[in-house]
Amino acid sequence: MQNSKIMFEKGNIYIRKELHDTYGGNRQGGISNCANFPFIFVFTGKAGKSHGYEDGWSDDGYFYYTGEGQHGDMTFTKGNKALLEHEENEKTLYLFENLLKGKWKFIDQLRLVDYFIFNTPDTTGAQRKGIKFKFISVSDSPATMNGSLLKPENINIPNKTERTGLITSRVGQGYFRKQLIDKWDNKCAVTSCSISKILIASHIVPWKEATDHERLDVDNGILLSPTLDALFDKHLISFDDDGSIIIAPTLSNEEILILGIKKTMKIKVSKGMKKYLQRHRSKIN
Numbered sequence: 001m002q003n004s005k006i007m008f009e010k011g012n013i014y015i016r017k018e019l020h021d022t023y024g025g026n027r028q029g030g031i032s033n034c035a036n037f038p039f040i041f042v043f044t045g046k047a048g049k050s051h052g053y054e055d056g057w058s059d060d061g062y063f064y065y066t067g068e069g070q071h072g073d074m075t076f077t078k079g080n081k082a083l084l085e086h087e088e089n090e091k092t093l094y095l096f097e098n099l100l101k102g103k104w105k106f107i108d109q110l111r112l113v114d115y116f117i118f119n120t121p122d123t124t125g126a127q128r129k130g131i132k133f134k135f136i137s138v139s140d141s142p143a144t145m146n147g148s149l150l151k152p153e154n155i156n157i158p159n160k161t162e163r164t165g166l167i168t169s170r171v172g173q174g175y176f177r178k179q180l181i182d183k184w185d186n187k188c189a190v191t192s193c194s195i196s197k198i199l200i201a202s203h204i205v206p207w208k209e210a211t212d213h214e215r216l217d218v219d220n221g222i223l224l225s226p227t228l229d230a231l232f233d234k235h236l237i238s239f240d241d242d243g244s245i246i247i248a249p250t251l252s253n254e255e256i257l258i259l260g261i262k263k264t265m266k267i268k269v270s271k272g273m274k275k276y277l278q279r280h281r282s283k284i285n
Helices: 014-022 047-053 078-084 160-167 174-183 212-216 228-232 252-257 270-279
Strands: 013-015 031-033 039-043 055-060 062-066 091-099 103-121 127-137 200-203 222-226 238-239 245-247
Touching: 013 014, 014 039, 014 103, 031 078, 039 078, 055 222, 062 103, 078 127, 103 212, 174 200, 174 212, 174 222, 200 228, 222 228, 228 238, 238 270
Parallel strands: 039 091
Antiparallel strands: 013 103, 031 039, 055 062, 062 127, 091 103, 103 127, 200 222, 238 245
């Protein structure tokens, strides 16, 4: 990867074709990951509304950006994955706004601080799950955008009370729990118990030890029944990379029997979960 110290001038107009001729990246769509340079171009404009996209600044100074994907539920692949992992991959985000055909105004450099799942129509009008990225201006003084202020009701994200609940309660009905319920099909990952009101959204790496990204990363979670959650939380059980249960040697055979734990228990482990499970296993006692 080439090293680049390029800095765009805020408010200046750039020709998108020339940007791609020089730096590469996808010439269409809103997210352009430049393979040979350490940055990602993020393009926004009014045309996106026809595909269920709505971007803009909120009154509290955050830029909300709808992920890519015109049909069906949006997923964390391709451009969406690049945005999610931009800091991990040391990629700088540059935001451009469309003015005229082929001409784009540079707004500012951005940094991802959060993301949400929301309901939005796709290009055919069918309802689907979309991804809304929440960015902050690195310079705190972005160039002016045309009609870019979003009202809270148009963002469709958790309100302040809901966000507080998400931060303070790992069992709460917040974003993280909803994501795990979807991932695990509303069933305990081990027992397949489907009594949703008792299932607990368990962090693999605890909230206090996780980064901001890890705290909301669905791969850093398992949906568990209460007994299994308590054992997992206290590092009395864990799981290997193949999903096999690991039982702490401090638990006696009698205790294992009473708790209903079976050595044949197993979960399905996704690739993204392995790094979290490795950290969890290191603390089993």
